[in-house]
Amino acid sequence: MKYYDILVVGAGPAGLAAAQAAAASGRKVGIIDDNPQAGGQIWRGGPASQSDARARTLWLALHDAPNVEFLSQTRVLYAPAPQQLQVQTPVSGMTLHYQRLILATGARERLLPFPGWTLPGVTGAGGLQALSKGGYPVAGKRVVVAGTGPLLLAVAATLRARGAEIVAIIEQAPMPALARFGAGLLATPSKAVQALQLARQLRGIPYWTDSYVRAALDDAMKTQELQAVQVQRGSSIVTLECDYLACGYGLLPNVELAQALGAATHSRKGQTAVSIDSWQQTCISDVYCAGEGTGIGGVDLALVEGRIAGLAASGAVAETETLFRQRTRWRKFASRLERGFALRAEVLALAEDSTLVCRCEDVCHGDLKTHSSWRSAKLHTRCGMGPCQGRICGGATELLYGWRPAAVRSPIVPARVASMIASAPEETPDQQAAQ
Ligand SMILES: Cc1cc2nc3c(=O)[nH]c(=O)nc-3n(C[C@H](O)[C@H](O)[C@H](O)COP(=O)(O)OP(=O)(O)OC[C@H]3O[C@@H](n4cnc5c(N)ncnc54)[C@H](O)[C@@H]3O)c2cc1C
Structure with missing residues (x-):
C-alpha cells in the first residue's frame, strides 16, 4: 500500500x-x-x-x-x-x-465550434504549441494564431522560435479593452516586462484586434485539408492562406x-x-x-x-x-x-446547423440547439459521451446553450480495464467467507 x-x-x-x-x-x-x-x-x-x-x-x-x-x-x-x-x-x-x-x-483550452473547425490542420492554440514543444515539426509552415488572450502571443512566439511563419495573430477583443488591460499591467511590472519581451519576439507579425475567424476553408476540390481561414476584421472579411490554424478561446x-x-x-x-x-x-x-x-x-x-x-x-x-x-x-x-479578453457575442454564433459541436460522437449544432439541458442532449444525441467525456464540447455547450454539465462520472478520464481490475480493492477474509 x-x-x-x-x-x-x-x-x-x-x-x-x-x-x-x-x-x-x-x-x-x-x-x-x-x-x-x-x-x-x-x-x-x-x-x-x-x-x-x-x-x-x-x-x-x-x-x-x-x-x-x-x-x-x-x-x-x-x-x-x-x-x-x-x-x-x-x-x-x-x-x-x-x-x-x-x-x-x-x-x-476552451475551443468553440465554427464552420471547418474539425478540418485537419485546425488545432487549439495551446494544442499546437504543446505539439511543437514535443517535437512536432512546424518549421516553414504558415500558421494563423487566433482566438483570445495573452496565450496567443506565447503560442506565436513558441511557434516562430521553431521556424513557423506566423501569418497573423487574430484577437477577438477590441482595442479599447486591450488598451485598458495594457495600462493595468503597470500594477504588475513583471507582466509588463514579459509583454515587452513578447512584443520584441513577435516584431513584424500582424496583430489584428477586434477580429475573429469565421470559418476554416478547404480547397475547391474539397480535399478536407485546411487551405485558408476566413477572418472577420472589423467590418470586412479577409481570407488568409495557411497550413495550420491554432485557435483557442481562453482556458x-x-x-x-x-x-x-x-x-x-x-x-x-x-x-x-x-x-x-x-x-x-x-x-x-x-x-x-x-x-x-x-x-x-x-x-x-x-x-x-x-x-x-x-x-x-x-x-x-x-x-x-x-x-x-x-x-x-x-x-x-x-x-x-x-x-480585457471577455468573449464577444459573435464568436458564440458562428456554428451553422451542420457544424459539429461534439466531435467524438459527431453531433452537430442543429441537433443540439433544440435541447434544453445537457442531460436531454446526452440522452438523445450522445453528446459528450465519447472518449473526451465532454471535455471539449462541454465548455462550448455551456456558453452556446447555457447548459451546466451533469455530475461527473468515474473514471474521470478514459482508463484501461486492466488497470481498474488491478487496482480493485481486495476482499477481506470476512467478505470472502460471506459469499
Ligand atoms: C495548452 C496550454 C498551454 C499553455 N501555455 C502557456 C504559455 O505558453 N505561457 C503561459 O504563461 N501560460 C501558459 N498556459 C497557462 C498556464 O498553464 C498556467 O498559467 C499555469 O501553468 C497554471 O499552472 P497549474 O499548476 O495551475 O496548472 P498546469 O500547469 O496546467 O498543471 C496541471 C497538471 O496537472 C496534471 N493533471 C491534471 N489532471 C490530472 C489527473 N487526473 N491525473 C494526473 N495528473 C493530472 C496535468 O497533466 C498538468 O501537468 C497554458 C495553458 C494551457 C492549457
Whole structure:
C-alpha cells in the first residue's frame, strides 16, 4: 500500500509550489502527474530545462528532498473511498492513500465550434504549441494564431522560435479593452516586462484586434485539408492562406476530480471553478485546491496559491500574510485578464446547423440547439459521451446553450480495464467467507 501524508495531484507550477511548501514540514509528500515530466502546461518539457528560474529552483528542491516522491505518467481515475485515489500507471493500476490531498489539476483550452473547425490542420492554440514543444515539426509552415488572450502571443512566439511563419495573430477583443488591460499591467511590472519581451519576439507579425475567424476553408476540390481561414476584421472579411490554424478561446479549469470527490464548485461567465476558502481548502476538510482549478489567473497566481495550499495542508499556517497579499495582487490581475479578453457575442454564433459541436460522437449544432439541458442532449444525441467525456464540447455547450454539465462520472478520464481490475480493492477474509 502506498501512503502519503500529503498527496498533490498535478505537477504544474501550483502543484510543485504546493509540494515544496508541504515538504518543508518533513512529512511524506507524493506528487502525481499524467505527463512523463513535471512542469504542467507552461513548463512543458520539464522544469529543469526552463529559462524561468522559479521552475528550476522548485524542481531542484523537490528532486533533492528525501521525503518527496514523484509519480510520473500516473493518472487519477477515481476516488474509491475517502482518503484514497485510484490511479493508472503506464503498466498497471494502484490505490494511493493520503491524509491530505492538494488538487492542482490546472486548466485546458476552451475551443468553440465554427464552420471547418474539425478540418485537419485546425488545432487549439495551446494544442499546437504543446505539439511543437514535443517535437512536432512546424518549421516553414504558415500558421494563423487566433482566438483570445495573452496565450496567443506565447503560442506565436513558441511557434516562430521553431521556424513557423506566423501569418497573423487574430484577437477577438477590441482595442479599447486591450488598451485598458495594457495600462493595468503597470500594477504588475513583471507582466509588463514579459509583454515587452513578447512584443520584441513577435516584431513584424500582424496583430489584428477586434477580429475573429469565421470559418476554416478547404480547397475547391474539397480535399478536407485546411487551405485558408476566413477572418472577420472589423467590418470586412479577409481570407488568409495557411497550413495550420491554432485557435483557442481562453482556458477552462479542470474541475472533474474535485467534483468527483464532492468538492463544491461555482460557475461564472461559462467557467466553472473549485470553491475554496482563504487557506485554499475546499468544502471537504482534507482536500485543498490551487492553481487554475480555482479560476484562471496565470503562473504567478498558481505559484502563490500552491504555496499557501502546501503550507495549510502541512499545518504551517504562520507568516502567510505576505502570501495572502501576493495572492490578492494576482487575483486582481486575473480579474483584469477576464475583463480585457471577455468573449464577444459573435464568436458564440458562428456554428451553422451542420457544424459539429461534439466531435467524438459527431453531433452537430442543429441537433443540439433544440435541447434544453445537457442531460436531454446526452440522452438523445450522445453528446459528450465519447472518449473526451465532454471535455471539449462541454465548455462550448455551456456558453452556446447555457447548459451546466451533469455530475461527473468515474473514471474521470478514459482508463484501461486492466488497470481498474488491478487496482480493485481486495476482499477481506470476512467478505470472502460471506459469499
Ligand atoms: C495548452 C496550454 C498551454 C499553455 N501555455 C502557456 C504559455 O505558453 N505561457 C503561459 O504563461 N501560460 C501558459 N498556459 C497557462 C498556464 O498553464 C498556467 O498559467 C499555469 O501553468 C497554471 O499552472 P497549474 O499548476 O495551475 O496548472 P498546469 O500547469 O496546467 O498543471 C496541471 C497538471 O496537472 C496534471 N493533471 C491534471 N489532471 C490530472 C489527473 N487526473 N491525473 C494526473 N495528473 C493530472 C496535468 O497533466 C498538468 O501537468 C497554458 C495553458 C494551457 C492549457
